[in-house]
Structures are given as structure tokens and as C-alpha cells.
Amino acid sequence: MEIYQTNQLRIYNSLSKSKEDFTPIVPGKVGMYVCGPTVYSNVHLGNVRTFLSFDLIYRYLKHLGYKVRYVRNITDAGHLENDADEGEDRIAKKARLEEIEPMEVVQRYTVDFHQVLQRMNFLPPSIEPTATGHIVEQVEIVKAIIAKGLAYVVNGSVYFDVIKYNKEEAYGELSGRDIEAAVHQTRSLDGQSEKKNPQDFALWKKADDRHIMRWPSPWSDGFPGWHLECTAMSTKYLGETFDIHGGGMDLKFPHHECEIAQSKAYKGVEPVRYWMHANMLILNGQKMAKSTGNYILPNELFSGENQLLGRGFSPSTVRFFILQAHYRSVLDFTGPGLEASEKGYVKLMEAFSKIDSIASGDKDTLDIKRWKQQCYAAMNDDFNSPVLIAQLFEAVKYINLLLDQQATLTAATLADFTSTLTVFVLDVLGLQDERKDKRSDTLSGVVDILIDLRNEARDNKDWALSDKIRDQLATLGVQLKDGKEGTTFSLQ
Amino acid sequence: MEIYQTNQLRIYNSLSKSKEDFTPIVPGKVGMYVCGPTVYSNVHLGNVRTFLSFDLIYRYLKHLGYKVRYVRNITDAGHLENDADEGEDRIAKKARLEEIEPMEVVQRYTVDFHQVLQRMNFLPPSIEPTATGHIVEQVEIVKAIIAKGLAYVVNGSVYFDVIKYNKEEAYGELSGRDIEAAVHQTRSLDGQSEKKNPQDFALWKKADDRHIMRWPSPWSDGFPGWHLECTAMSTKYLGETFDIHGGGMDLKFPHHECEIAQSKAYKGVEPVRYWMHANMLILNGQKMAKSTGNYILPNELFSGENQLLGRGFSPSTVRFFILQAHYRSVLDFTGPGLEASEKGYVKLMEAFSKIDSIASGDKDTLDIKRWKQQCYAAMNDDFNSPVLIAQLFEAVKYINLLLDQQATLTAATLADFTSTLTVFVLDVLGLQDERKDKRSDTLSGVVDILIDLRNEARDNKDWALSDKIRDQLATLGVQLKDGKEGTTFSLQ
Numbered sequence: 001m002e003i004y005q006t007n008q009l010r011i012y013n014s015l016s017k018s019k020e021d022f023t024p025i026v027p028g029k030v031g032m033y034v035c036g037p038t039v040y041s042n043v044h045l046g047n048v049r050t051f052l053s054f055d056l057i058y059r060y061l062k063h064l065g066y067k068v069r070y071v072r073n074i075t076d077a078g079h080l081e082n083d084a085d086e087g088e089d090r091i092a093k094k095a096r097l098e099e100i101e102p103m104e105v106v107q108r109y110t111v112d113f114h115q116v117l118q119r120m121n122f123l124p125p126s127i128e129p130t131a132t133g134h135i136v137e138q139v140e141i142v143k144a145i146i147a148k149g150l151a152y153v154v155n156g157s158v159y160f161d162v163i164k165y166n167k168e169e170a171y172g173e174l175s176g177r178d179i180e181a182a183v184h185q186t187r188s189l190d191g192q193s194e195k196k197n198p199q200d201f202a203l204w205k206k207a208d209d210r211h212i213m214r215w216p217s218p219w220s221d222g223f224p225g226w227h228l229e230c231t232a233m234s235t236k237y238l239g240e241t242f243d244i245h246g247g248g249m250d251l252k253f254p255h256h257e258c259e260i261a262q263s264k265a266y267k268g269v270e271p272v273r274y275w276m277h278a279n280m281l282i283l284n285g286q287k288m289a290k291s292t293g294n295y296i297l298p299n300e301l302f303s304g305e306n307q308l309l310g311r312g313f314s315p316s317t318v319r320f321f322i323l324q325a326h327y328r329s330v331l332d333f334t335g336p337g338l339e340a341s342e343k344g345y346v347k348l349m350e351a352f353s354k355i356d357s358i359a360s361g362d363k364d365t366l367d368i369k370r371w372k373q374q375c376y377a378a379m380n381d382d383f384n385s386p387v388l389i390a391q392l393f394e395a396v397k398y399i400n401l402l403l404d405q406q407a408t409l410t411a412a413t414l415a416d417f418t419s420t421l422t423v424f425v426l427d428v429l430g431l432q433d434e435r436k437d438k439r440s441d442t443l444s445g446v447v448d449i450l451i452d453l454r455n456e457a458r459d460n461k462d463w464a465l466s467d468k469i470r471d472q473l474a475t476l477g478v479q480l481k482d483g484k485e486g487t488t489f490s491l492q
Numbered sequence: 493m494e495i496y497q498t499n500q501l502r503i504y505n506s507l508s509k510s511k512e513d514f515t516p517i518v519p520g521k522v523g524m525y526v527c528g529p530t531v532y533s534n535v536h537l538g539n540v541r542t543f544l545s546f547d548l549i550y551r552y553l554k555h556l557g558y559k560v561r562y563v564r565n566i567t568d569a570g571h572l573e574n575d576a577d578e579g580e581d582r583i584a585k586k587a588r589l590e591e592i593e594p595m596e597v598v599q600r601y602t603v604d605f606h607q608v609l610q611r612m613n614f615l616p617p618s619i620e621p622t623a624t625g626h627i628v629e630q631v632e633i634v635k636a637i638i639a640k641g642l643a644y645v646v647n648g649s650v651y652f653d654v655i656k657y658n659k660e661e662a663y664g665e666l667s668g669r670d671i672e673a674a675v676h677q678t679r680s681l682d683g684q685s686e687k688k689n690p691q692d693f694a695l696w697k698k699a700d701d702r703h704i705m706r707w708p709s710p711w712s713d714g715f716p717g718w719h720l721e722c723t724a725m726s727t728k729y730l731g732e733t734f735d736i737h738g739g740g741m742d743l744k745f746p747h748h749e750c751e752i753a754q755s756k757a758y759k760g761v762e763p764v765r766y767w768m769h770a771n772m773l774i775l776n777g778q779k780m781a782k783s784t785g786n787y788i789l790p791n792e793l794f795s796g797e798n799q800l801l802g803r804g805f806s807p808s809t810v811r812f813f814i815l816q817a818h819y820r821s822v823l824d825f826t827g828p829g830l831e832a833s834e835k836g837y838v839k840l841m842e843a844f845s846k847i848d849s850i851a852s853g854d855k856d857t858l859d860i861k862r863w864k865q866q867c868y869a870a871m872n873d874d875f876n877s878p879v880l881i882a883q884l885f886e887a888v889k890y891i892n893l894l895l896d897q898q899a900t901l902t903a904a905t906l907a908d909f910t911s912t913l914t915v916f917v918l919d920v921l922g923l924q925d926e927r928k929d930k931r932s933d934t935l936s937g938v939v940d941i942l943i944d945l946r947n948e949a950r951d952n953k954d955w956a957l958s959d960k961i962r963d964q965l966a967t968l969g970v971q972l973k974d975g976k977e978g979t980t981f982s983l984q
Contacts (some may be wrong), residue, residue: 069593101561102730103619111616114606124603127595132627136707157700215628237593442983443935445968450941469941476937 002028002065009064011244012085012328012382014252014275019382022274030061030068031242033234033272035251036128038075039109040090043116044295045318045333046281051279052319052347053327053383055122057246059428060379071237072125074113076106077132077213077223077304089223092213102213103132104211116298119315121430127237131229135215138224138232141266142203142217150265154194156206156220162199165261171199174260174275175253201258203228227258231266234259249279250287257431281322282332296333308315309335313342321430323385344393349433351396351401352425354403355418361408366398368409368417375424388424394419394473447478454480462485494520494557501556503736504820504874506744506767507666511874516735522558523727523734524550525764527743528620530567531601532582536787537810537825538773538780541741544811545770545819545875547614549738551920552871563729564617565722566605568598569624569705569715581715582882584705594705594759608790611807613922619729623721627707630716630724634695634709640759646686648698654691655755663691666752666767667745685932693750695720709808717913719750721756726751738765742779773814774824788825801827805834808924812837815921817875822867841925843888844917846895847910853900858890860901860909868915878914887913935983940971945981946972 009022034054037043054072058389061068077091088096121224131138142158145151151160162171164181171179179199206220207213214221223316226230234242240263247256256275263271281288288295296306313321321341325331371394382488398417401407409417425431450469457465470480478489501514516522526546529535546564553560569583580588587594609616623630634650637643643652654663654671663671671691698712699705706713726734731893732755739748748767755763773780782785788798796804805813813833863886870879890909895901901909917923940959949957962972971982 101619103621103729107616107619115610118607124599127593127599128602129595130622130625133622136627140708195654207937216632237595442968442970443938446935446938446965446970447963448940449968450938453945453961469945470942473938476934476941478934478938 003005004064004066006027007064007376007380009061009380009383010382011274011276013273014227014277015272016266019217020274024066025273028065030065031238032058032061032067032068032070032244032246033230033238033242034070034072034125034245035230035247035255036072036074037113038090039106039113040094041290042297042299043108043109043113044288044290045301046283046295047248048116048120048298049281049331050278051117051122052120052322054246054276056323056327056385056428057097057200057276057383057428058123058125058245059430060383063423063428066483069127069206069238070125071233073233074106074110074130075226075229076103076110076130083158089211089213090198092211095212108181119302120298120319121315123430129233131224131235132213132234134229134232135224137236139170139204139215139217139227140236141228141232141262142219142224145203145262145265151203152196155221156222157194157202158204158219159195159200160203160220160258160261160265161196162201162261163197168405169261169264171261172253172257175257177253177257185360201227201254203262224330227255227262229468230255230259231262231271234271235263235267240267241269241271241273244276246272246276246278249277252277279330282367284331288333299423301338309338313338317342317345320348320389320429324389324406325383326382326386328382344389348392348396348425349431351399352421355421358399358402358409358414360411360414362410364409364413366401366405366409368398368413369399370422371395372416372420375420379428388429392421392424445474447489451489455487496556496558499556499872501553501872502874503766503768505765506769507752507764512766516558517733517765520557520559522553522560522736523730524553524560524736524738525722525730525734525739526562526564527722527739527747528564528566529601529605530582531598531605532586533601533782534789534791535601535605536780536782536789538775538787538794539740540608540612540790541773541814541823542770543609543614544612544814545581546738546768547922548819548877548920549736549768549875550615550617551922552875555915555920560618561730562617563619563621565725566598566602566620566622567603567718567721568595568622581703581705582830584703587704611794612790612809612811613924615922620979621725621729623716623725624705625723626721626728627716627858629728630720631707631709633720633724633727633754634711634716637695637754637757639948640757643695643710644688649686649694650696650711651687651692652695652750652753652757653688654693654753654785655689657757660755661753663753664745664749667749669745669749678971682850693717693719693746695754700709714953719747719754722747722751723754726763727755727759732759733761733763733765735764736766736768738770741769744769744978770819771822774822780825793830801830805830809834809837812840812881812921812923816881818874818876818878820874836881837923840884840888840917841923842882843891844913847891847913850891850894850901850906852903852906854902856905857899857900858893860890860905860912863887863890864908864912867912871920877921880921884913884916939965939981943972943981947979 010019011022012019032054034051037047058070077089091102091105094105098105142151144158146153150165151158165171166179200224204217204219204222204224206222211223213223215223230399231385234245245256257411260271264358283294283296286292286294296308298318300306301309301318302312302315304310317338321338322331324341370393375388375391378391381387391392395417398407426433450473454466454469457469471481473489481488481490494844502511503514504511524546526543529539543564550560550562569581583594583597585595590597634643637652638645638650642657643650657663658671694717696709696711696714698714698718702713703716707715726737737748752763775786775788778784778786788800790810792798793801793810794804794807796802807828813830814823816833816836863883867880867883870876870883873879887909894901942965946958946961949961965972965981967984973980973982
């Protein structure tokens, strides 16, 4: 029996704006699509927060026993600078500025993206498809939507007819926009636009002469509209209707709204059962975003090379900091907040590392069953990681009580406690045992023993022993330094 | 002035079968294409050797000051099980066996490939394109070759007409095969094949009903022939003629031969200036290959979890072992060989780590200029890494002489020696300073000092001190164990 059979997961659905019981289309299997990065710059911490939310969700779904197909795409073409289908392709612009081939830009930032996520212990998704890898599929969808009469061709470009679509379907249902009102409020098109209505969006854009990234199509040498790739890839790998679609909250409109319209026009069915949106990361009182320059890069955080913080924080600390907020809450990024998380993280992991040295007793004086239920209850309640983490700090108290022999657990209960804690700390939250740092703590501790012995030798005027300790350490690259505050050491 | 302007690189060209002066098409810029992995299984050490050869080449070209565009593809579709265009697609077959989507197979093994290469300190290529990401481009090439009369359509599949091509061009020039003789020797087709001649190869294959990976085309719903992707991607990113094309020696025929034929038929020009082929890795007297089961995985080597070797070897040791053979020589993989490399690697890196503590003197008693020239001469001679490594061991001797003050260098010469050694060790060979292991060696050394002090205490019957040392170490997770052979320790 799988865990999900006794745990009713509830998910906040952005479409219904309410928490709903989660029931996958195919029992035991979950299809999840998450909008990935546009690889034209280094991934910043705000992006990381979004992807981490879905890493947590993926991990918990897997832990519940679901077989999950998790698709997270790479946008490597077609994302124009503004959402009105005008401007320059972001990747092509970066390539022009740096005088390199657009796919070199894609490669550089895809590598960065993967390295950052790997350092932070993300699980790779099941499939990581690219927009340029699905040009054929996108062209086929455009053909189908034109055939349904819901798109029109102008000068080699193809636009989705939102007004016509809206007569049968409800455009704006996800973001809560009233398209009828919008049509009346919007200033009239300036005559230069090819669109019939400002609400229409591009399915295919004809490439102008400068545009390097281009492919042949029945309408022009051009490139697909940004929204189309997600429809093509989610449909191809997850089917016309799938369980979960995720992304950052800023993608609700127009991106996800357009995806819904495209999918319904293409296949005639609602594409997604549960829409999930991760909230923003706030820095200096504003949303963290590349476009405004108000952002911090993960590698700057790890190395400490940034103006905001005086020192570096480990990838697991940053991970823990982000998970201490619920994915649907705004998260305020501050130095003191990060430092507090670091303390909590160290406290949690120190207690966790001692769990194996607890001896079992004759009876249970702690209610581990209830504690375990509360851990699951937190995650079953729309993946509430801060509530789960509060429970893990309860476990820290338990561990200390048990180590101090102020509480006892029977062998069976202790085993259950240990395995549950391990699952939630390592598998679900994805925290890493940073044993390398531990190793260096051990080294400091062992050197400190020798420093104490040397001090005793000096007190006893045993200069031979005192010198021997200093010299032997020096051969190993450990330099002792005697100062007013006592003896310290440095490593070569 | 760039380094390449005073260093004439010579490259063995597989096409001319001789070493030639290297002159790029565009001064100062190099375009290099290397056939990457087919991602249907974990990358084995034989594959790694091929890619490492080109990592070395890429690093040295960059060091010489060339601006290099290095394209290494990922084959994620179209590679049939045998080279005769029959059988099942390798990735689709794996997916069928494991009951997953082919792109999940692709993702799993692409992630493995990247992780192994990252651990071994490979530089990512400039562009890493995929076969499925270039279906449109491949279809366009097939159209062009059909239009030139050099391909024919049968039942929705398209074949390249080798015999007709060979009337104008020389098919087989790279691999040294005489196509005329081959035609007469080959048994006649069995009537089931769609090909006019056995030498013909597929440009496009119609997908049968079971085949999941398929795309629409003018001829059928199908998939491109394996050879076509490399022509499409090299032409797209490097132009119709580019500088260097590399790959494993086993790809000369038919793969590279077919690439040449396709490119000439498509663009009418010789596609590649310098063909480079990395030689085989031999295990148990046979070529290391996935298909025969005679292989070892890099992760098995690192962890020590394999039957051949009793223990693990660090990624840099494995890297050093491979680079100790010239890329065009057969490399025999043996345990003793790897152990010898480990000793050499440790010796080299130990000396290298001490170079900063050398004090400069009044005069030069070592000929650093000549040594430096010989380092460059080795690499300029078709990237001869074993000869370079021999020079680096000369440098180890120099370092020891300098440290023992049996030789001296002036400050300027010492700076040149240091920077040259750093360039060749870290940048060109890509070896890593494995300081983490060094840290754990230090810990062992420091614990050993305490063990000795404790033994002395026990000899003096100072049980208080002896117990204190043991207990304090235990608090740090260092467990002492007294045995017949003396005292050992383990870390928790």
C-alpha cells in the first residue's frame, strides 16, 4: 500500500481559488508541468524560489508513492522582451550584445542553471524539453488552431483571436480578468500593429532580417510565440489534460491564460486539473527580478561576494531559508532572516546527526505517532513546509530529551521516529548533511585537544613535549600561533 | 599578441593521414564539432576518454588565444541499433524496456553524462545541441539532397544514393574504403530492403506503428537517420566548412563518411578542414564498449564499487591516467596502471602546492626558458599530453631542487616558471587541486599525533591522560580502537 492511500493531499488550485482534494487522473500517477527558466541570464534567487517550491512538491509527491512525470522546460527561444509580442527576443538580444551565437547564450546560462540547482540539491525533472526542440510540434498546433478558425495570418505572422475565442470560452478565468471590460478600456491599436485586437497574442512571428533564430513554416521563416512552447511540450509529454501545472505567480497573466486558450482551441478540453503558483521573493521592498536589476544571485550568496551580506551562506542554509516560508506566501529576503535560518538549520542538523546515538528504553514517554501525523498533516495541507519545519524543531526537543534520558522510546518507536525524521529532513525537504564542514569541525576539535595538552606541558615546563606537538603539527601544515588570547591555529 | 602567433600548432589529420600545420579559416577563431554521446545508457570510461581528448584540445586551443566555438551534440533520437539502418532506435528500445517515455531516458542519461564530466572537471562546450532540437533543419537538408538527385524516396523513407554520389565524389576517402570493390564484394540485397544498394544509408526513416519518436515530414511521419543530425548541427552553428571535426575512431565509418557525403551533396564543398579521431580504451584485451558489456563506469571507479579494483580513485586521478596516453594511442586500462598514475598525480600536485613557498635568488641555475619551450613543443605536436606530463615531472625535480636550495631562480624567472606550470597543470590538463582530500589527510595526521601521545602515556602508566585523550576524541566522533597491530581510528 502506498502512503498516498492513507494521506489525502489538498492543493490550492489557482483556478478555483480554493484548496481541493488532490485526485490524479490516473490512480497512482501524476503528470506535472512547470514553466522553467528563459536562459538569457544567470538564474537569480527569485527564480530559484519558484523552482524550489516545485522541487518540494515533486519530492513530497514521490514520497507519497506517486509515480510522477515532472516536466520542466527550458525557454531557449521566442521570449520577447515585453509581453505584447513586440521587442526583441531576449536570447537573441543578449547574443547580439555579446557578439555570440544565440545558442551559446543558451548553453552558458543552462549550465549555470543546472549547477546552481545541483548545489542546492534539486532533483532533476523527469524531462527537461526545450522550445527549439519542439518547433515541429508548435507548427502543427498553429495549423490546427488556424483550421479551427481561432487564429489568423497577417504578413507571415499568426495571431490567436482572443475575442472570437472568448465568445465560446472564458478567457481570463485564471487571472480573473474580464476580457470584455479590457477590450473597451484598452486604447485603440496604433495602426502599426498587425493584431485585430490588443488582447490577441502571437502564435508565430515572421522573423525580420536581423533575427538569427528562425525556422521555416507554412507562413514565413520565423519563430514561435512564447506561450506556444508550453502547450506543445505539456501536451506531448503529459497528454491533452494533465494533473498539475506550476509556475511563478507572475506567469498567470498572460502566459498561463494564453496556454489555456491555446490548449482549448487545439484539443477542446481543459488542459490542467490543478494550477499552482509560487509567490514572489521580495528584496529591498520590491519583487526580485532580473529586468529591474533588483536581484541577488545564488552564487553570490554562497560565496558571500555581494553588498547585502558580509559573508557566505551554504546552499542548504539558503534552501532551508526559502522553505521556512510557505510557497504561496511572499518571502522577504533579509540578512538577519538568513542568519536566523542558518542558526535553525545548524540546530536541526546537529540534533539530527545525534539521533543514532539514542538508546531505546522500556516504554514510550513521547507521542511520536501524533508527531508523525502532524508532519504529514502539514505537508498534506498544500505542502505547508513552515509548519512541517516547526514539527521538526519539536523533534529536536525530543532528541535532546532522549539524549538527556529525560524521555524514553521503545526500540520500535525509536526506529519509526528516526526513519520519519530522516524522510522529512533528507528526502522531502532535500536538506543535505554537510559532512565536509563537519569534517573540518572535527579537525578543529582534535587540534584543540593538542593545544590543551601543549598548554599543560608548558605549565609543567615540559618544553620538549610542547615543542614536539608544535613541530609535528607544523609538518602537517597546521601552524600554531601563541597570542594574548591563547593559542590559535591556521591551516596551510 | 596571442600565444598562437608564436606557436605553430600541428594536428594529425585523419583525412590526409599526416600531421599538418593548423591554420584556421578565420584568423584567431576556431570552429570545432565533436560527436557527443547517444544518451541511452550511463557514459562509460571509453566514451569519457574520447570526450576528454577533445576537452584537452579545446583547453589548449583556448590557451593559445583562439576564440573557439566548440559544438558537441547530444544524440537523443535516430541512432539505430546497428549501422545498417535497421533495428530499433536505441533510446526508444530502452524506453520500451523500462516502460517510460523516451525523453525520460534522454534526461536520465544526459544528467548522468553532465555530472560525470563535471566531476572530472570538463569545460562545457560552447553549444550542446540535440538531434530532436534540429528536426526542421534535418528535413530541409533531406529536401535539398533529393533536389540534387542524390537521394531517393521509397515507402516514405529517404535514402542517400552512395553509388551515384561516388561517380562524382570519392565516398570512403576518410576511412580508406574502396566503394567500387565493396559494391562487388557485398552479397546482393535480400529483397526485403528498400535500398537500391547496401552502401546507401537512410536520411529519413518512416516510423512503424510501434515507434514513439516521430515527426511529420513531406515523406512520412518518421525520424531522421543518425548521420544527418551532425551535418545539420555542424552546418548550422559552424558553417558549411569548419576547422575541426572530432570523434571516436569507431565513428570514421560509416558515420563520418556519411557526414562528408551528406555535406558535399548539400552544400557542394568539403565540410571539414581537420578530421581528428581519438583512439580506443582497452579493457581485458578488448575495446571498451557498452554493446559488448566490456566496460567500466566512471562512478564505479570513483567509488571503488567494481570487481576490477579494490578501491576508489579520485576523478582527477582518472583524468590524469587518461591524459598520460596520447589521444591517438590505444590506452590499456589496468588497476596497476591506474595506481601508478595516482602516485604520479599525488607527486605532481604535492610539488605544485609548494611552489609558492620557493624563495627567489640572485641568478638562474635552471633553464626555465628551455623547459617552457618544451612544454609548448609537446602540445604543439598534435596535443602530445604524455610528453607534456614528462616535462611537468621535470618541473617537480626543479621544485624540489629549489626548495632544497640546490638551485635558484631570479624573481622574474620564478614568476614565469610558476605561471607556466599553473597554466599547464590547471588550465590545459584541467587537473584539480583536491584540497578536500588534503584536509582529511591533515585530520588523520593530527589524530596520529594524539595516538602517539596516548601510547606514551600508557607506557608511563599515566592512565588519566590516556583515557582523557580517548574520551575527548570520542566526543568529536573519533573512535580509537586498540588492536594487535596498534591503535587505529574511525570517524563517525
